[in-house]
Structures are given as structure tokens and as C-alpha cells.
Amino acid sequence: MIPDQEGPGTPSGADKFDDEHYPAYTMGRAADMLSTTQGFLRSLDEAGLITPQRSAGGHRRYSRHQLRLAARVREMVDQGTAIDAACRIVTLEDQLHEARQQNRSHRDAEGSTVD
Numbered sequence: 001m002i003p004d005q006e007g008p009g010t011p012s013g014a015d016k017f018d019d020e021h022y023p024a025y026t027m028g029r030a031a032d033m034l035s036t037t038q039g040f041l042r043s044l045d046e047a048g049l050i051t052p053q054r055s056a057g058g059h060r061r062y063s064r065h066q067l068r069l070a071a072r073v074r075e076m077v078d079q080g081t082a083i084d085a086a087c088r089i090v091t092l093e094d095q096l097h098e099a100r101q102q103n104r105s106h107r108d109a110e111g112s113t114v115d
Contacts, residue, residue, distance in 0.1 A: 023053035023061035030062040036074055044070055049087040 016022045031038045041062070044050045050069055052060040062070075069090055076086035 020064045023063050023066075025062045025064075025067065027052070027060045027062070030067055030070070033067060034071055034074055036070075040074070040077075041070060043083055044073060044087065047084055047087040049073065049090065 016024065025033065027038050027041055031041055034040075041050070041052075041060070045052060045060070050062070050066045052062050052066065055061055072090050073083065073086045076089065077083055081089070
């Protein structure tokens with residue numbers, strides 16, 4: 001999804017403000033918001049944690065969701081964790097959270113069908 005183009009499934013107008021996956025932030029702005037360097041953001045792309053969207057001109061664009069992931073990694077790196085390890089930890093934490101939600105949903109569904 002390129003921010004300057006509209007298409008099916010592309011949020012429009014005010015909907016973009018509510019879409020946490022809309023790539024609204026340039027690399028420079030994202031780095032400023034996280035008080036980090038653009039190189040740090042590129043390293044997250046290289047590690048496979050974040051794949052930024054690209055503008056029509058080829059510039060990286062980041063969503064709020066991606067910036068939250070980057071902030072979590074940044075916090076771990078600041079505490080001495082290697083960047084690759086921090087990316088893996090964030091990925092595993094998210095997978096665990098998703099699995100727990102699925103388990104909860106299955107338990108709730110099973111509980112509502114038993115009479």
C-alpha cells in the first residue's frame with residue numbers, strides 16, 4: 001500500500017488517522033519520535049522485524065504499529081540486549097500473546113456450546 005494512492009482496502013480521509021497500520025511516518029520523523037537513528041530503523045528492516053512500506057518515490061514509511069515494535073526493541077537494546085536477540089524476543093512475545101488469545105477464544109467457544 002502506497003500512502004499517496006487509493007485502492008480497494010486502502011483507508012481514505014479520516015479513516016487513515018485511526019488505522020494503526022497506515023504508513024504515515026517518514027523514516028526521519030520515525031527516528032525523531034523514537035529518539036534513535038535512521039540506521040537503527042534500517043537495522044530492524046534487515047533483521048526482518050519491520051518491513052516499512054515505500055512511498056511512490058521509494059522512501060520508507062512507517063506505521064504506528066511498526067513504531068511501537070521499534071520502541072520495544074529500542075528499550076531492550078538500551079538495556080544491553082543485542083538487536084537480533086531483541087527482535088526475536090519481541091516476535092516471540094507477540095506470538096505468545098496471539099496464541100493465548102486464540103486459546104481463550106477456543107475455551108470461550110467450547111464453554112458456550114456445552115449445556
